[in-house]
Amino acid sequence: MVVARRDMALRRIRPNGGPEDFDRWQQRKSSLTRESILDAAVDSLVESGYAGLSTNDVARRAGVSRGAMHHHFPNRIALVRGMIEHVFYSRMRYFLDDFVARLKVIDNGDAALQPHVIAVELHWHSVQSREFEAYLRLAVAARNDAELAEAFDPAAKLYDEVWLEEMDHAFPQWRNAPELMRLASDFTQAVQLGLLINGSTIGEDRVRMIQDELIGVVMRLAEAAKR
Amino acid sequence: MVVARRDMALRRIRPNGGPEDFDRWQQRKSSLTRESILDAAVDSLVESGYAGLSTNDVARRAGVSRGAMHHHFPNRIALVRGMIEHVFYSRMRYFLDDFVARLKVIDNGDAALQPHVIAVELHWHSVQSREFEAYLRLAVAARNDAELAEAFDPAAKLYDEVWLEEMDHAFPQWRNAPELMRLASDFTQAVQLGLLINGSTIGEDRVRMIQDELIGVVMRLAEAAKR
DNA sequence: ACAAAAACCGACAAGGTTGCCGGTAAACGG
């Protein structure tokens, strides 16, 4: 079952579990406001950047008191730690939801509809999402904030690991050349991450040309993997 | 003269001019402390991120009083505007200095030493510099800060324009296919920018594989440009 | 029903940041 596998992968990234995992009302409500705080934190992160993220602002956005915030997250770094988990979870979920939905309607005849081409397009879509924007902020901020990096780096590595396993499972065609698939995945992520940042400077037309070139690279790698 | 051209390009990016452009002692000294303030600001930016950059910290690093800071930059945004110009200037200069130095000793026999391959390697080197790190911080912060974006975006577009002219001049072989050269340049920048951010997560080995694949792409584009 | 525990509330102090301003010393121009 595809969905069951997806949930398993997602659960590995969010060990704490979401609101749906609890039965008692108190736990459920607690997890719910916890979630709403984290969601507000992501909003604040995306709108104000990491250093500009203030617990004050987060509490206001989430509609809870500062006391409630303190109950769930005793200090700023605790909030950040929770947010990191939340961001990686959302990012993975955002892509996988799109992906499993799209895989149900593929037509193997057209070359432009080959699953790895679709994956590149969908990944570009996911890179433009709010969830990925939050990831970008954290990744950049972690370059100078040791405390943040300490929490971020392991989470990023775990995400990468789970991601590769998911891709391995989604593309059995590449099964006999896993390093080529990893290269295609890494390459796609690098290009599109760079594109996200430089896109507004170079304009849509050049972005599309790069995107097309990227698809060419992925298809060549796919060809090489067949042999 | 190669160096003369370089200086012309650099001057377009730094319209205010550097300390060397003034004769009178007062102007010179003023420009000198202005420069040292901007340099300290870049340090602070790289170490604390954009939102964490405080005028207080900058003044302390530069070894000037807050009053002197206020004299040169009446408020934070003025400092930021000056810093943007300074960052783009440094970034361009960092690459070009390396580049003209390296071009003097190329050997056209070996394929790995073709000028565009060297350019890719040197660009990767420049991407890892402090100057580029500062650019990254500004580019990411500009995504949510309208005031910053207002100053950053035009500067980035100007940089891109000057950059392409420099590349056009440096690689006459591509002269008859400028759109392919632009694509190669855009592609390189996108990949290496993405690599800068994801590199620590995926590790050196995978970074090198991506880098090799990138060189392959650039060489194919160079081949295509010959016809 | 009642005590314990969990969730939540609002205020306070300490510290840092920004913008502003009155004042000083050095350099320029006539």
Place this chain on the structure above:
DNA sequence: CCGTTTACCGGCAACCTTGTCGGTTTTTGT
């Protein structure tokens, strides 16, 4: 040589952020 401009100094008020804590409401277990 003297008035004016320029470069530079350090303190003050207003504001925001973080961490902390005593108190209140709601849920749970018995």
